[in-house]
Amino acid sequence: MRPDTPAPVRLEDYRPTDFAIDTVSLDIRLAPKATQVRARLAIRRRDTAAQGTPLVLDGDELDLVSLALDGRPLAADEYTAAPDRLEIRALPEGPFVLEIETRLDPDANTKLMGLYRSSGTYCTQCEAEGFRRITYFLDRPDCLSVYTTRIEARESDAPVLLGNGNPVEAGRIEGTDRHYAVWHDPHPKPAYLFAMVAGDLARVSDRFTTADGRDVALNIYVEHGNEGACDWAMDSLKRSMRWDEEVFGRIYDLEVFNIVAVSDFNMGAMENKGLNIFNDKYVLASPDTATDQDYAGIEAVIAHEYFHNWTGNRITCRDWFQLCLKEGLTVFRDQEFSSDMRSRPVKRIADVRLLKSHQFPEDAGPLAHPVRPRLYHEINNFYTATVYEKGAEVVRMLKALLGPEDFRAGMDLFFDRHDGEATTVEAFLACFQEASGRDLAQFSLWYEQAGTPTLTVDSKYEPEARRFTMTVRQSVPPTPKQSAKKPMTIPLKAALIGPDGTEMTGLSVAGAEMTGDTLHIRNPSHMIVFSDVPARPVPSLLREFSAPVHLKSDLSDADLLFLAARDTDPFNRWQALQSVALSALIKATQAAASQRPITVDPALVEAFGANIADDSLDPAFRALCLQLPGETDLAREIGKDVDPEAICQARRQVRATIADALAETMLATYTAMTSPGPFSPDAAASGRRALRNVLLEYLGHGTGGQDGTLAQAHFDAADNMTDRAAALGVLVHARLPGHEEALAAFADRHAGTPLALDKWFTIQATAPFGDALETVKRLTAHPGFSMGNPNRVRALIGAFATGNQSQFNQADGAGFDYLAEVVLGLDKTNPQVAARLASAFRSWRALEPERQARAEAALRHVAATGELSPDVRDIVDRCLQ
Ligand code: PHE
Ligand code: ZN
Numbered sequence: 001m002r003p004d005t006p007a008p009v010r011l012e013d014y015r016p017t018d019f020a021i022d023t024v025s026l027d028i029r030l031a032p033k034a035t036q037v038r039a040r041l042a043i044r045r046r047d048t049a050a051q052g053t054p055l056v057l058d059g060d061e062l063d064l065v066s067l068a069l070d071g072r073p074l075a076a077d078e079y080t081a082a083p084d085r086l087e088i089r090a091l092p093e094g095p096f097v098l099e100i101e102t103r104l105d106p107d108a109n110t111k112l113m114g115l116y117r118s119s120g121t122y123c124t125q126c127e128a129e130g131f132r133r134i135t136y137f138l139d140r141p142d143c144l145s146v147y148t149t150r151i152e153a154r155e156s157d158a159p160v161l162l163g164n165g166n167p168v169e170a171g172r173i174e175g176t177d178r179h180y181a182v183w184h185d186p187h188p189k190p191a192y193l194f195a196m197v198a199g200d201l202a203r204v205s206d207r208f209t210t211a212d213g214r215d216v217a218l219n220i221y222v223e224h225g226n227e228g229a230c231d232w233a234m235d236s237l238k239r240s241m242r243w244d245e246e247v248f249g250r251i252y253d254l255e256v257f258n259i260v261a262v263s264d265f266n267m268g269a270m271e272n273k274g275l276n277i278f279n280d281k282y283v284l285a286s287p288d289t290a291t292d293q294d295y296a297g298i299e300a301v302i303a304h305e306y307f308h309n310w311t312g313n314r315i316t317c318r319d320w321f322q323l324c325l326k327e328g329l330t331v332f333r334d335q336e337f338s339s340d341m342r343s344r345p346v347k348r349i350a351d352v353r354l355l356k357s358h359q360f361p362e363d364a365g366p367l368a369h370p371v372r373p374r375l376y377h378e379i380n381n382f383y384t385a386t387v388y389e390k391g392a393e394v395v396r397m398l399k400a401l402l403g404p405e406d407f408r409a410g411m412d413l414f415f416d417r418h419d420g421e422a423t424t425v426e427a428f429l430a431c432f433q434e435a436s437g438r439d440l441a442q443f444s445l446w447y448e449q450a451g452t453p454t455l456t457v458d459s460k461y462e463p464e465a466r467r468f469t470m471t472v473r474q475s476v477p478p479t480p481k482q483s484a485k486k487p488m489t490i491p492l493k494a495a496l497i498g499p500d501g502t503e504m505t506g507l508s509v510a511g512a513e514m515t516g517d518t519l520h521i522r523n524p525s526h527m528i529v530f531s532d533v534p535a536r537p538v539p540s541l542l543r544e545f546s547a548p549v550h551l552k553s554d555l556s557d558a559d560l561l562f563l564a565a566r567d568t569d570p571f572n573r574w575q576a577l578q579s580v581a582l583s584a585l586i587k588a589t590q591a592a593a594s595q596r597p598i599t600v601d602p603a604l605v606e607a608f609g610a611n612i613a614d615d616s617l618d619p620a621f622r623a624l625c626l627q628l629p630g631e632t633d634l635a636r637e638i639g640k641d642v643d644p645e646a647i648c649q650a651r652r653q654v655r656a657t658i659a660d661a662l663a664e665t666m667l668a669t670y671t672a673m674t675s676p677g678p679f680s681p682d683a684a685a686s687g688r689r690a691l692r693n694v695l696l697e698y699l700g701h702g703t704g705g706q707d708g709t710l711a712q713a714h715f716d717a718a719d720n721m722t723d724r725a726a727a728l729g730v731l732v733h734a735r736l737p738g739h740e741e742a743l744a745a746f747a748d749r750h751a752g753t754p755l756a757l758d759k760w761f762t763i764q765a766t767a768p769f770g771d772a773l774e775t776v777k778r779l780t781a782h783p784g785f786s787m788g789n790p791n792r793v794r795a796l797i798g799a800f801a802t803g804n805q806s807q808f809n810q811a812d813g814a815g816f817d818y819l820a821e822v823v824l825g826l827d828k829t830n831p832q833v834a835a836r837l838a839s840a841f842r843s844w845r846a847l848e849p850e851r852q853a854r855a856e857a858a859l860r861h862v863a864a865t866g867e868l869s870p871d872v873r874d875i876v877d878r879c880l881q
Pocket of ligand 2: 304308326327330
């Protein structure tokens, strides 16, 4: 590590603030290049703080204009002001009022943190540490205050003025072209939940009546012209509000709920109290521009941000180490919501795919960290798959171990006891411990230990003794700064499937506690004995993916294919087929690497065929079963000396082989899945499209599809984005005749719709051919592309670096060098997005030696650059450690 690296923040150093800020009154006078912010803070020293302790407030690139204490301007020797810090000495003993005036330049704010402009609209982003870019403050989540915000702007520039909480007052300022609005939020909140918006926006409105009979005004604000694309988001919002009342007993607590969609946003969306600000990608949807996946994403993110109102806002985090307390829990809640809105197994499979493709690699590489980290250099880099997705898995496991009743009782206790507080993971777990009477000390290791545990299961059946024995062993791998690990509590949902395909019931079990169908694995090794087992069963293990672990079982391919066809848990049917496909792909990769011919086991082909034609199964589920494990799944499974080119080749070849073997069945089902009538985004209709499109992908890559006619016809006939983008993907990724014409037609059609054009960028960036890098470079000059817009950067460059493994990791290192260059350039304007791009290097150590050396060189080049942001510095340092 470089000597100039600033000291990290450590969990063990937490101590409460010396001062409390009870109320915040802001007066914000907006102007593009010189916005005036006056903050009036009512402050008192806490009893615990020694007299004479100075008040030290956080700042970031701030320009102080004036400062007054209890109405008296402060003399130069009474304070020290720097852009990142304000220290005030000589304070009264009792409460006092501090008035701070700062001047901001929203137009120049390219970091998209603090107050900035997106397409002319003024908006804010304060999580995690953006409020300190607006005014000096105790910018930490345990400083809770009641906010009143007055916003003033030129009426013609910004007819809409929005703040947190409820509207109080609004009007014109006589004799000027300006107007104002005052908002008051009665719920004490940390500064990261502050927001304001001002702009010329269109509004879509609706209403909601809460379970306790209160009327809430719902508004979605978008750029003019996008009013027609808000219906799905509004519908999702109303369903979320109802669901949280019904499932968690949580009722909304203000008179209005506002959502604003902006096109320049670093993340997905933000749960600011009463004023959610969204990346427009997670609001706008029309059949012509949004895919089924987009619709599902909007539903999930709208719900997620709404659910934060209780898990995050009413109960917030004591410090940023507790981030999973709001994020893991809220992801769990949005996953449950989507499961209830759609098919539960389909949702679970989608979530597990995401977990395995994003979180497992993170946990296996140099950026691995616990769900609750103990140390950070840059908190922005901890909005990770581990905190969010693994954090949600931990809550899910808690529910599995406690059962639904005790889980709900624990949640109720948490809401009761901690409402209005900034709290910790310990306090959360204590509620479940009390509600269930279970000791959760060992379980809490899930928050402390990084790395994906491995569960190894070996089984044997003794017919004479009618006994089935499973030996279950767990191990947790070493991760950065955590070499020795303790055994964890792992919920292992299991059932024994008899030869006739039914679950064996009424068995007696010894060797581990079992509640319902869940075994509680706690020791390094368990010998679990089932008695009175009438025939050799096949164990169905880790049902519903009951824990985020690697499962290594001694089941044969034949056993797995039996489960794929017969398991009563749909998730495990999918998982079993994936396991067989994964081992086939690994064999194929070895063959590709040593230039041997690639063959596919006919039994696997047969299993795929049976699945395609099984009309008793939900089409959405069949579509998921047919999707081969991805390239990153393979890389993860192979683990070291990874050759992404060989993986890509093998996977393409296996797909083509399956397509050729099953062409007839595929075509028949493809045709049967054609949906007449108008587009509908519901789960059933989208499932049919998903199955049809996955079949098109096979057929397009098979021999019969090489003339391109099927994919072209699919493209031409598409009346919605799901089908159009799927067809374009096949045409481009299989390089079929007509792909250039289709690209041109798509670009033409969607030239004016940036979110739609993003798909066009992504499809080209992820084409696995030797010219992909050149294409990406060329497209950065396309008029629809902009390095200043995070969505464009992710759609083109992010997609290349994470979604085109063979080309990003090409052997000559050109992909690495390019990414390094982009990271360095972008770091100067938007460090957060630059750091996220840089984390595409996270699996570099698993590559084969030649590629490893090239990746390391690129990383070292970035690391050796002076003037890096803390964000990028942190990622490259950890990658290299
Ligand atoms: N808290 C936001 C969410 O739900 C994510 C976010 C983090 C947004 C930081 C902006 C900045 O999930
Ligand atoms: Zn969140």
